[in-house]
């Protein structure tokens with residue numbers, strides 16, 4: 455049994471991790487942005503990349519959130535059934551968001567639906583959003599933290615296709631989403647694609663997909679090939695940074711899938727912007743933590 | 754060899770620019786977004802700031818109140834300009850504003866307003882809020898504070914504010930629109946090529 459003290463400690467750790475995320479991009483995103491920056495040779499893309507990197511430097515130096523939109527907070531939990539704080543995790547994560555909102559500080563981005571009132575704490579009914587997966591019987595937990603900004607969340611879309619439309623329909627859907635709202639979502643984008651039965655499963659998978667580290671691939675070779683084809687194809691559109699046109703469009707394309715009903719193909723698309731603020735932290739059974747996405751961090 | 758605009762901006766200053774140019778701004782910059790536009794255009798209220806030859810920024814900043822009427826710009830990233838499309842043409846006509854800064858492009862009404870009244874729309878790179886905040890030398894005053902921090906009109910003095918990428922010039926060009934047309938023109942062939950390789954259902 456975990457003690458109150460341990461719960462408090464985990465709250466503090468999660469609050470500090472959340473605040474850090476607003477100010478520093480994860481290693482894989484930084485590496486990929488650095489790579490894409492080198493590919494661009496036009497004056498517009500270059501000055502935009504220079505400004506982006508300058509902004510990240512200044513954010514670190516002044517200890518400020520790198521983008522003013524620090525998003526709505528979402529957590530993706532993959533826990534063992536015996537994780538000591540499993541039953542208290544919702545209150546721990548909610549409290550951590552309140553704390554990070556004060557300390558970072560984060561912009562107030564939680565509006566109670568129907569009341570249309572900003573809570574001022576980034577928390578509210580079922581916010582932060584928590585996605586739960588019980589993945590084993592052990593005592594560890596891995597948590598992705600994601601800041602869903604307005605601009606990069608807007609392109610999100612899901613739809614159920616008829617089997618006759620096939621994977622070709624999936625490809626068309628992804629391209630339509632990216633060439634419409636994607637252009638305004640601060641490219642280069644990280645594109646998540648979910649393929650499943652219905653809208654909600656496909657949409658959820660697409661969001662989980664952009665939590666994955668850039669450079670990882672779907673275990674199925676055909677799906678991995680689809681990822682590659684979509685990535686190359688979207689890059690060939692040449693959105694460039696901020697959609698101002700250039701040599702590349704995306705930081706990556708990640709596909710997640712489930713088995714599905716044979717009469718339908720559910721497809722979901724989620725996009726992350728260049729300021730893709732997400733991070734992963736792992737807790738072991740003794741509640742010792744390890745940050746997996748940002749090197750050299752002590753919380 | 755980047756150009757610098759200085760407020761008050763003249764018609765000639767605007768006319769020398771073409772969509773795709775990179776400029777920086779010296780002088781006065783006023784934040785104005787949804788409700789500011791709505792008040793002027795829909796409710797017919799007088800703007801408490803003289804914008805003739807001036808510049809506005811579509812943004813809802815984070816401002817620190819330092820007390821005694823002194824403020825500091827903490828973070829001021831541009832917001833999506835398209836939300837103001839409904840109002841911008843009238844806004845330009847009524848205020849005489851010469852430079853509109855925001856994120857993403859704007860539509861045909863703004864293009865028309867810019868052409869007729871000699872104004873431009875420019876893009877500040879999204880997500881670069883700290884860079885922008887550091888280019889604000891001083892917040893000189895604030896108007897319409899009753900609208901709350903994001904919607905109030907923050908009148909700032911800026912130095913080398915940018916990069917600003919001209920997206921709509923006074924000649925009727927719209928950079929974002931032509932980019933979108935280009936992306937869409939490329940799309941069909943790419944989709945077809947990929948589709949040939951993903952016929953997994955047989």
Ligand code: SF4
Pocket residue numbers: 521522523524603604605606638639640727728729830879880881
């Ligand atoms: S899309 Fe991302 S980088 Fe752009 S303004 Fe929104 S949160 Fe910031």
